[in-house]
Amino acid sequence: YSGPLTMEQRCQAFSVANVEDKEFYSPLYTSKYPNNTDCTLHLEAEFGFIIRVDFRDYFEMEPSEDCENDFLEIRDGAHGYSDLMGRYCGGDFPPIITSKNRYLWLRFRSDETLEYKGFRAVYEYIVQEMGRPEIPPCHFETGGVTGLLSHTDIPQYRFNYSTTYRMPIDCTWTIRVNAGHKIYLFFEEFELAQPNECDVNFVDLFGEHRDLRSRIEHFCGSMGDSVITTTNTMHVRFYAVGQARQSKFKAWFTAFRDRIVEGVPEEQHVCYDTEYDCDDASCIDASLECNGVKNCRHEYDEEGCSDSDKMKFDIRSQHIIIILTMGCGLLGGMCFAMCFNCIRKLISDGRQIHENIRRSREQLEGGRPRSMVSIPSTASVPPRPPPMQPEDYISGHKPEGRTCVRVSSEESDEDDDIEDDLDELDEETSVEMRDCECQTRDSLTTQRDSSGQLTPPPPPPPTRRPPGVPPTMSHEQVPTPPPPPTHYARNHHALYEVQSDDDDSYKFRAHTIIHVPEKTSRTPSKAGKTTPDVLVTH
Known part of the structure; x- marks a missing residue:
């Protein structure tokens, strides 16, 4: 040959x-084989024969690990x-090759470096009793703008x-479309x-050649994805053995043309009048629009074809089932997380409440230094009386009602002396009382009697209404003082009520705190303190 060889x-x-x-030989035999060469050989015998191959004279190819560079590959089939x-290289002769059926497939490949002498091989057909009748290969040819491949074709x-x-x-479908087109295939x-x-059932998709280097996809799971070829030829292989022969599949193929081609002006990147634009830089035949088959990758060719199609929702679609399953799983996980957090929060709050109650009880039990005396009420609580007028404070008017007195005693055996002190205090003072709150506190100054006991301060001097002063005065003349804090009287002293003897006056309630020391020669009214231990507010 002259010039570069094809x-x-x-x-x-x-x-x-x-x-x-x-016989068959290495490329350019008897010269050295060329580099960058890739060739295939298909040997076929008649039915009832098998093939045997033997290498003669010499076998010289570039040696490499696993024969990755130059090699001769032999497969038992068509x-x-x-x-x-086997895959062979180097200088050793391969063994005698004997096929199991009437086909052998061989491939020679050389890389871009080093050229060797090659080989010579002879083959022969040997009679083989098959024990079964002959059956033609399972192969189908198809093409056009669209078509269906199915297990029902077998x-x-x-x-x-x-x-x-x-x-x-073991069946194969070969799809060939017009030159310049590619093939889009999806599984229905x-x-x-x-x-x-x-090993027992699968679907293989090949490109232009039916060898493993040209295999595009290998599906043996529960679903098959869509596939696009780079040429106008595709081979689909369906294999099943034993019980797997019950496998099913249906696949649609569509011939399409790339709208955008490198080297072509941009103004020519359009679909022809006889084509339908799929809006994904591809064009299909116009007759495929609204034909009931999703020929476009994004299914735009079937949108808006009919009112029923607009409302159609195929719940049985695998993609819809997967999306719904994932959505339900996420929703269920979110609901579980929310319920779990709510329950944990309720348990935590309950524990915190119980802990706060326990601490409050401990603080209350540890903060009561005095024993409390509670005198039960002898009558029901009357309704709230009207507020006292300022002139009542001056005249010393004593309203009718029950007087609530809170007593704190140093010892529990002094209960008999409490009533005497109360009577004496009532005679010496005319303290006006009303529905009020009271606060007790320790004396600002500490005084002790001759026995060393604390002496409470004397009560405030009685107030009398001077002659000639009218019994009522306006609120603008004498403002009512605000009540003092009441938390001491409420937290540390029990309440008892004293029934008033005056039935004609108004009824009021008051809280009064009286500290009663041990019996001494001095009376509370003669105490030398100027600051009282009883604060009465209204």
């Missing part, structure tokens, strides 16, 4: 076998995806043959009888 010219000695002599029998007699002679179902149905058992 791949077909370089591969002729290998790919086109010498049928008369039943395709590049058939069972691998004739029933093949399933019967496979069951009777325990042979696998994909149901393998034994999912994830990749």
Whole structure:
């Protein structure tokens, strides 16, 4: 040959076998084989024969680990995806190769460096009793703008043959569309009888060649994804053995053209009048719009075709089922997390409340230094009387009602002396009382009697109304003082009530705190303190 050789010219000695002599050679035999060469050879015998290959004279190829550079690959079958029998390189002769059926598939490949002498091989056909009748290969050819591939394309007699002679179902569909187009394929149905058992059932998708290097996808699970080729040819292989022969699948293919092509002016990046724009930089045949098949990758060709289609929602779609399952799972997880946090918060709050109650009780029990005397009420509590007028404070008017007196005693056996002190205090003072709150506190100054006991301060001097002063005065003349804090009287002293003897006057209630010391010669009215221990407010 003169000038650069094409791949077909370089591969002729290998790919086109010498049928008369039943021999094949390395490329450019008897010269060294060229670099960057990739050739295939398909040997086929008649039914009832097998093939045997023997290498003669010499075998010289570039040696490499696992024969990654230059190699000769042999497979037991008619395709590049058939069972691998061996990959050979270096200077050692391969063993004699014998096929299990009437097909052999061979491939020669060289890299970009180092050229060696190559090899010569002879083959022969050997009679082999099959024990079963001949059946043609399971292969289908299809093309056009769209089409359907299905397990129903396989004739029933093949399933019967496979069951009777325990042979696998191994069928191939070849799809060829117009030049300049590519192929988009999606699965409408994909149901393998034994999912994830990749040795017994699967679907393989190949590009232009049916070998493993050209395999695009290998599906052996529960679903098959959509696939796009880079050329106008696709091969689909369906394999099933044993019980897996019940597997099912349906796949639609569509021929499309890329709208945007590198090197073409941008104004030409449009779909033709005979095409439909899928809005994803691809164009399909216009006849595919609203044909009931999702020919566009984003399904735009089926949108707005009818009112019923607008309302259609296929709940059985795998994508919808997956989305709904994930959504329900997320919603359930959120609900569980919210319930768990609420319950944990309620338990924590309950524990905190019980702890606060326990601490409050401990503080109350530890903060009561004096014993409390509670005198029960002899009558029901009367309704709230009207407020006292300022002149009542001056005239010393004593309203009718029950007087609530709170008593704190140093010793519990002094109860008999309490009433005497109360009577004496009532005679010496005319303290006006009303519905009020009171506060007690320790004396600002400390005085002790002759026995060393604390002496309470004397009560405030009685107030009398001077002659000539009218019994009532306006609120503007004498303002009512604000009540003092009452938390001491409420927290540390018990309440008892004293029934007033005056039935004609108004009824009031008051809280009074009186500290009663042990019996001494001095009376509370003669105490030398100027600051009282009893604060009475109204």
